[in-house]
Amino acid sequence: MAMLEHVNVTVADPAATAEMLCDLFGWRIRWEGDAMVSGHTKHVGGDDFYLAIFSPGETEPGDGRYQRRGALNHLGVVVDDLDGAEEKVKAHGYTPVSHAAYEPGRRFYFTEENGIEIEVVSYA
Template identity: 60%
Template sequence: MAELKHLNITVKDTAATAEMLCDLFGWKIRWEGASIFDGHSVHVGSPTTYLALYSPPTDTDTAAESYHRRAGLNHVGITVDDLDATEAKVKGHGYVPNSHQNYEPGRRFYFDDENGIEFEVVSYS
């Protein structure tokens, strides 16, 4: 069976987004460096999966090429052990949790970051 290795997302500031994700989810920076189109990438996540964060040399929200466009996806789903503690961290970063749902088999909420990326945070505990 195949497994998802990573998602590559264009963001305005790779360092700021990586710092936020590390703080909220306990992730680590796996790699950082120069990348395609003279941009910069940071790989942040767990030992087995990660988000590849990419920033082009100039901020171009309306570009047709996906590497020059922010938020070209619906949402990123993250599983956590303690939903309430993670929600408190999300609020501490100034994000507004929304769409809380209790469903079988877990609980979840969503929030949007400054890049326009929606995150779904879910716990099955």
């Protein structure tokens, strides 16, 4: 069976987004460096996965898709302590919405400053 290794998303400020994700979810910066079209990327996650957080430079790529921020539906993140995660999300100034409890878990969503919706779910 194949597994998902990473998702690449365009943001305004990779450093700020990486810091927020590391603080909220206990992730770490696995790599960072120069990227295509004079941009910059940070890989944030764990040993088996990461989120590639990209910001373009001055030169626009051919089709412009890497210039659009948040071009996906949402990211899903599993946590052990949903209530604790929600408190951290609020402390960062985000508003949790769409709380739901249904088998097999509980969840809520929030949208960060790049327009990326993040679903936080717990199966505990």
